Amino acid sequence: MNTQTNIIEQVWKEHIFQGDWIRTDNITKDIKxxxxxxxISSVQFASIDDVNRSVEIAVEAQKTWKNTTFEVRAKILRKAAQLFEENIQTFIDWNVQECGSTLLKAGWEANACIEQLYMASSMPMSASGEIFPSSIPGKTNVWQRVPLGVVGVISPWNFPLLLSIRSIAPALAMGNSVILKPSEFSxxxxxxLLAWLFHNAGLAAGNFQVLSGESQIGEALVGHPQVNMISFTGSTGxxxxxxxxxxxxxxxxxxELGGNNAMIICEDADLDIAVNNAVWGTFLHQGQICMQTGRHLVHRSVADAYIQKLKDKAIAxxxxxxxxxxxxxxxxxxASQHEKVCQIVENAVAQGAILECGGRGENLFFHPAVVTHIQKEDPIFTDEIFxxxxxxxxxDDISEAIEIxxxxxxxxxxxxxxxxTAWAFELAKEIKSGMIHINDQTVNNEYHVPFGGMGESGYGxxxxxxANFDEFSQRQWVSILDKGIQYPL
Structure with missing residues (x-):
């Protein structure tokens, strides 16, 4: 562990972060x-009173932050990226030991966070509005972006760094203050660690705060009238x-909510590539990803070969x-998630499905499973398994696959x-999905491309x-006349 974060660990065991580390006698949560x-550690939980106090702090801090120059905001975000890079192993180690991430996944996530921070650092210097013509001589219409105010971010445990920073960084870049409520499992x-990061990057106190706790802390943040936006990643419910x-x-x-994402394997697919993609999309991070490939639809003519190749890869x-x-x-x-996954698979087998490989393991481990002979109405196929x-x-026919x-x-x-590929591009228009990937897998995220879902996977x-510009700001119309005009009334 990095020496700086070893020192700060003694602080988070006794304090909450409200722009500065504040000592409390609140409930302590053990981290396993x-x-x-x-x-492996412990952390202080916040109280409802702490939520109210944090919002007050954030409202006041944002009054100054929104008027800082673009150079200042950009510099702080760049400094955060540099600090993250300098301490990358600390972020990786904690992701592994607290969240069960493999070194491969944790390393990828850490580097993605650095990219996100650098990308957000360019936002403050971008054009802040547009000019529209007017039918009135001498009048200028400006449609400009202004900050929302206080943004509440509620993030999940599966990608706890990336899915926090993708909201925190652009929200700060647009002049908002941010209160983060992390998952109780991360x-x-x-x-x-994010409190440490932005504090040491030089962000003025109060513009970023972290309140750990269970669901009532998130509910208080969502319900507070002075929190102007909520960015949430998690379950649809x-x-x-x-x-x-x-x-x-x-x-x-x-x-950004749940998903039960499909991979369609056509009769002319390159099966080796398809299976390689399927293994990554299905089993990365133990399948605990909203974009996980949770449904494999395979053309009958290649089904036997696909299943065998997928099974061989999973076993290995x-x-x-x-x-x-x-x-x-x-x-x-x-344990709750482990039991849920076990029950879904075991119930499917009890109803006639065949478990080709994998299944329940000791403690919280679950071996990668391939399940066949299922029906399209079965919960193992319709529900998000995670x-x-x-x-x-x-x-048998692509129209059948699209309907499913x-x-x-x-x-x-x-x-x-x-x-x-040209045919598949046209086919994409018939599919109800926010993202379509041709000859790839479903766990895709490029940070300069807008990301999101349809139906119960998102909210538009x-x-x-x-997309970050409009997501983390609001628009204001300002019209300007150098000299007032006379109206006929």
Whole structure:
């Protein structure tokens, strides 16, 4: 561990971060390693009073922050990127031991965060508005972006760094203050380390705060009338509740929710490439990704070969302690999630499905599973599993496959494997999904490209690239007349 973060660890065990480290006598939460069950640290939880106080602090801090020059905001975000890079191993180590990430996944996530921070650092110096013509001589119409105010970010445990920073960084860049509520399963990786990062990057106190806690802390943040926007990544069920609360206050919310993403394997697909993609899309981070390939639709003519290749690859994957370099799948995040995945697979088998390989392991481990002979109505195929499970369904005609894909309540990502790329591009228009990837897999994220889903996978908003400007600001029309005019009344 980096010396600086060893020192700061003694602080987060006794303090909450409200722009500065504030000592409290609140509840202490033990942090356990999901691979070993070992207690590795502890963190202070916030109270409802702390939420109210943090909002007050953020409102006041934002009054100054919104008027800082673009050079100042850009410099702080660049400094955060540099600090992250200098301390990258610390972020990786905590992601591995707190969240069960493998070294491969944790390293990828850390480098993605650095890219996100650098990309956000360019936002403050971009054009802040547009000029529209007027029918009135001498009048100028300016349509400009202005900050929202206080932005609440509620982030998940599966990618606790990236899915926090993708909202925090652009929100700060646009002149907002931010209060982060990390998942209770990633309080350090997705919370305390980010407090350390932005504090040491020179961000003025109060413009970024971290409040750890259980669901009532998130609910208080969402319901607070002076929090002007909520950015949430997590389950569809929780997202619906957040949307309802925000709607009652006419508060903006950006929601990236669940998914049950399909990969369509056509009769002319390159099966070796398709299976390689399927293994990555299905089993990366133990399948605990909203974009996970959760449904495999395979043309009957290639189904036997595809299933055999997928099974062979799954069996060869190494499951174990994620801190070991050779490990490819670590543990599931907690006992509840482990039992959920086990029950879904075991119930499917009890109803006639065939478990080709994998299944329940010891403690929180689950071996990558391939499940065949399922029906399109089976929960193992219709529900988001959030585990390393590949349910395979056979189709005979592409129209049948599209109908099955579109029947899902989700609409996050779909992959199509075929040699007919122009045909697949046209086919994409018929698919209800926010993202379509041809000859690739569903776990895709390029930070300059807007990202988001349809149906119960999202709420119309998008993260990334140009979408960040409008997502984390609001528009204001200012008209200017050098000399006032006379109206006829």
């Amino acid at each position: 390693n999901p691979a070993t069950g070992e207690t 309080n350090i990786t997705g919370g305390a 929780v997202g619906k509740k957040i949307a309802e609360t925000c709607a009652k206050q006419l508060k903006k919310c950006a929601l 994957l190494k499951v174990g302690d994620p801190s070991h370099p050779e490990t490819q799948l670590g543990p599931l995040i907690n 585990g390393p499970v590949a349910p395979v369904l056979i189709f 894909v579109n029947a899902s309540k989700y609409g996050l990502a779909v992959a199509i494997h075929t040699q007919r 908003g998008r993260f990334g690239g140009p």
